Amino acid sequence: MSETIHPPPTAVPPLAGEVLIEARGLTKAFTKKGSEPFTAVAGIDFEVRRGEVFGFLGPNGAGKSTTMRMIGCVSPSTGGSLRVFGMDPVADGPAIRARLGVVPQEDTLDTEMQVRDNLHVYGRYFGLPRAVIRERTDRLLEFVQLSDRAGDKVEPLSGGMRRRLTIARSLINNPEILILDEPTTGLDPQARHVVWDRLYRLKQQGTTLILTTHYMDEAEQLCDRLVVMDKGRIAASGTPRDLIETYCTREVLELRFPLDEQDQAAEKTSGIADRIEVLPDRVLLYADDGEAALRSVHARGLEPITALVRRSTLEDVFLTLTGRTLVD
Template structure:
């Protein structure tokens, strides 16, 4: 399964921790050069899957091939060709930015000259060249995240695993990180991303799976999933708390699907403006209305529900 085969192939993949089945028989293929996403709520099985792909957690059952190799017997060879960005930054806080890269590069058997050249290139790429000689500890969260990504690239990986890459970052830092990841993909690096941010999945992923309860609930490109599980547009009608109950029977039949929330009604329709005009004609008078395009968030909430699962 080398050459033109998938970089990651999983069939009926299972991971158990004692009696808890975190991953419950999933099938996944990740193609060379794409950005592939695992989208799901906390506890869906995303990180457990990533740890198996990253050859740091053995599978309980099923088939798994990474870069055409068998993780159980060829883990070190696979890890040498992977880059991993963990959920939590594990940088050495007392070393400088540059030293963090130099030490990591030496783990891969690179010469001092190779590490120096590669570190300079990567610091430029993640826009940290001016902070190269600063200690890591006082850097902002976004800078630390970019340094973690730079470190994961020191060995020129074919496959980059990113577990919740932008959790806790402000919008500017997230967008800068997305820009760097997009550029990486353009150079031919294959990305696997776990996230619970819908906008991140829409921005980054060519294809994704929605995981829920250790299983795959849906698979496709963001556009395919929106077309399959939602509508072209969503009409949001906002009301004073509780007033939406009286309006709900009045909008029956005006959309493919109506969802009632505590302060609003969501009408899933191909034409939001027509649905709004029809609602007004039936005497529906919301405090405000909004017509927007459907997003992955609409798909995600339909597939996994709005109830918080702890």
């Protein structure tokens, strides 16, 4: 019988809902000579429990990656407290890192080496026996659907294949927590869905996943709980559905008008919806009943070029919280 990816065969079954990561007032400030201090993470609180997928959402520069680096024990905090597996990342960094898997924002594969050798070399960093590395390499390449490319060099692989290989490499030490920083940035839709499928399978196996993303559909697909970060702070937290129900209406009506008529048309929709958002290319009307809102639009003599009624999403949550789009 093949070894499961998680947990290791010798692991004691954990208590359900065990807190693996706990942060209280976590802060990270950078000081450069001759310039004002910059606070990237400004006193945030969160906890991650065993077996869940926890997400950090927000635009570039929100503090997501900085937070991940502190969790990964590669960047010390400058304030507050952080415990990972009940340990201090500064004092117990090596012990924590041995139990983590990390998928960085940029792939760091050796492109001149064969696919399988990238896993072999990485496994040796953890001091694993060669026989164990070989067994896990075969199993992990099968898991990420790269068994047929095991003997190929990395350089000609597609972006999606490289991302899956990076995920396989991060699992070579049977990590209890897998950290993923923007796991699908730059991938085409088909490749993104393949990566999502692999991550969902890891979740089903009980692996704890922590990811950063600015793709709201990704967060809705994968995350059990998440926080929305902006300017180093947590703007909101909860399950995807709870956030949508708390900060948005049930539906959104998207209207497109000729650009030279949009501002005037938007003014005429005043009072129809709970909230109106005017974007460069369309007008969003937040209402519990989108079809009723559309009828009211027509009753006021407005004829949009297109009209679409859809359910509210996490991107709408972000717009409600910050008044701007997710990607800066």
